[in-house]
Amino acid sequence: MTDVNISTMTIEHWPQVLKIYAEGIKTGAATFEIDLPNYKDWNQNHLEHCRLVIESHGTIFGWAALSPVSSRWVYRGVAEVSVYMSEKSRGMGYGTLLMNQLIYCSEKKGLWTLRSGIFPTNIASIKLHEKVGFRLLGIREKIGQLNGIWHDNLIYERRSKIVGK
Structure with missing residues (x-):
């Protein structure tokens, strides 16, 4: 495995994040979206915390972020997962590293449930989610x-074994 680092996503990462998102859209198996969002819209739809990139030497291999599932207080600890890996990094184990860090971050922030909606044809995403x-x-x-x-x-869905016991 290449020397990789997982860090907080910043606006400077946006061009590479958007490129990876475009690759996901192109597959037809990652999202219902067909158009790329601008940063302002994307930023408004995702939680401020637990926005992560996995990179090495300035090249981003994947990203993950969380969205609220509801504005209702009772669901404050539940978030929807977005995780996207670049075409060049799929199958290298980076998705597992990224998801494990996302889980860790979400629990530090008090989230008790993570949820994902996955197309049945997206076998790689299914395997990744089950693995973690x-x-x-x-x-x-x-x-x-x-x-x-x-x-x-x-x-x-993944229910935390730490938060909300």
Whole structure:
């Protein structure tokens, strides 16, 4: 494994983060989004904490961030995971490192549940989530359209063993 570092995402990382996000959109198996967001919109939709990049020598291999699932107080400890790996780094173990750090960060911030919606065809993401302790809760059938085609979404969840016991 290359000498990698996981650090807090900053606005300076945005161009590389956006490039990796574009690669995910291009797969048709990572998100329902078809357009890249601008930083302002992306920033408003994600929690300020637990925004991470994994990089080596200035090259970002992946990123992860959390979004609130609800504005209701009762769900303040529940967040939706976004994790994207660059095409050149997939299968190298960096996703596991990044997700483990995201879990650690989320627990330090008092989050008790992490949730992910994953396309059934995104086998790499399914394996990654299961590897770090997420479990399949169920399927939201035909929950959204991508390019005019209805897609299911698998709902994965990880309940903290530390927070909210």
